[in-house]
Amino acid sequence: MKAKFMQRKLLPAIFMLGVAVAAQAEGKRKVIIDDDIGGPRAAQLMAIQSPDVEVLGITIVSGSTWRDENIAHALRTLEVIGRSDIPVIPGSTFPLLNTQETTRRWEALYGKLYYKGAWTDEKWPDGTIQSQPNYHAHDVVPQISEGMPHTKPSAEIAANFMIRKVHEFPGQVTILATGPMTNVALAISLDPSFAATAKEIVYMGGSLNPHQVLPSKSAEQFAREYINSPRLEFNFRWDPEAAKIALRAPWKHIVMVPADPSTATELSKKLLSDMTKADTPLAQLVKKNTETGFPLWDELATAVWLDPTLIRKSDQLHVSIDTDFGAGYGNTLSWPAAYAPPGLIAQVSTVVREVNVPAFEKMMIRLMNLPTPPAPK
């Protein structure tokens, strides 16, 4: 009887001690951020600002803006916040198969895309209020408002870096992908064990069925795309073949943040102001170099990775992408289990459909106003 009592009382305690020791051994939550946008990026900074997170590196891909420009922004941001210990690793400049010329041909057949990222060479139609992208060649780095960086990117290639890191910390590394999937697809193609060796992938990409939630003029303008092409989202559309490769890989865990939850969010002037009250290099950098009015697409991906309890509504879905060069090129495909085609190679993802927006904003405000954690010794 006594032995049994001891067992019941002590085993859970011993078990919990084991978990704590393991957690300490594992250390901080490890993440590689794979990103496609220039500027001081809250989506990157929220992870860097989290005391329990170790950003192993920021891998860069083209998409919204060109890789070389994005590298300059990331390097400069890290300099300003005193975290140049975090490597910036150059990834792909171009998508695997898609090209600007192909995109022009597609538009001639199927209509103008709402957004083309670095390929946006024409004026927005219909009086769009968000600023016009600065169209330039892929190897031109324009003068950036934060100032040019003095540090250099890593000599490694993004896909190789990702592969090296997931094998250095097997089962521990999250890939937080907030741009097109080119780098991720290359890592998978280079190393078939890559996806299963990572802990998980959390990505912003794809679109199920978003609709306008907020009453602002910006929200109304972004809704034009949802109404007429609810399945089309830029990250998937820039490199559809890469997204398909990434989505069929044998990840242990996939969290998809499609366009859908973002329509309840907006980087308003008020939110930017609240996020940048601190007299820290980071807050002041963000304050001076951030355009308001955008939905918080990528920040949501970082946020639900940092705290999954922000997710209010999610579905378990098989997700893939249309890669036929027809009207639906780049469109998200999704199926609940009972509707999926037999033999489909597309993992089940947790698809985030709604988040707790007040809690999300509170998280952003808290993290962005923190002193930046120092580089680990």
Place this chain on the structure above:
Amino acid sequence: MKAKFMQRKLLPAIFMLGVAVAAQAEGKRKVIIDDDIGGPRAAQLMAIQSPDVEVLGITIVSGSTWRDENIAHALRTLEVIGRSDIPVIPGSTFPLLNTQETTRRWEALYGKLYYKGAWTDEKWPDGTIQSQPNYHAHDVVPQISEGMPHTKPSAEIAANFMIRKVHEFPGQVTILATGPMTNVALAISLDPSFAATAKEIVYMGGSLNPHQVLPSKSAEQFAREYINSPRLEFNFRWDPEAAKIALRAPWKHIVMVPADPSTATELSKKLLSDMTKADTPLAQLVKKNTETGFPLWDELATAVWLDPTLIRKSDQLHVSIDTDFGAGYGNTLSWPAAYAPPGLIAQVSTVVREVNVPAFEKMMIRLMNLPTPPAPK
């Protein structure tokens, strides 16, 4: 001065008299209802019940249920309400190009369709509460709950009837299409002047970006389709090629009622009860033979034709359909003018996105409880 005064006072009066005379000469608003569903159909009956409307005929097509079954229902309904003067004209049994076998192959590649109309040969997945369609061969007419008809359909073919009537009353006939577009496409292919000779087409079909509005279990189940295939709607999907032919024809006026406004509507038990309070053959027939729980897709099309002021929100869009046999086969395509591909052959439609639901329900309740207008002498 006096002459001028007379002119100002009398000319408007003379003009209004002219309009009244013209209206009398034109008589009632003329409509051909092209429909694909069996049962006493409020979508048809609302037009028949409107004192200012002349239903020239009900042309029948397959879709939700097979043509021959639909003919029996339409004939029987007209018998019960004493309006067998309205001809029921048989149209196409099969889509132009699509087949059940093709649909099975498509599902093997791209996933199970949420609804297949007369081809729905498997049980609904996921505990769907709406009743299972009665799957049977196209030339079998099952015993119908209203009783079998004693009258016969017209010996004419639907497309020929449509062509004949629009030329008999040029510029006056509305085509109210609440099923797949097979009959309409055949009329266009047989007679290139058909579309421009009609007054307009008002149709239920296609889907832009619908989302769940009502909290009911039925609404939640219908939303599964919107979330995972917001661009797919059954009428378009049954005969995509016919829809494409219909949408590029040179109509003078097109009103599209996609799935979108229907999500704010539901034939609840309460609404059915309110619609069928009258002790008339029509109300009692509808009361006894109508399943509740469905969005009011087709009734909306009839309603916004009867009273366009029910439309709360609409867009002017070019509308077409994806006819490539890929993942997007049958998907609605739509573009605001600034985004349409150059040289696109797809007319601008008034796309109904939201209706005034209380006013719509009031209209249904009023019309369905009226005594049925007698046959014209």
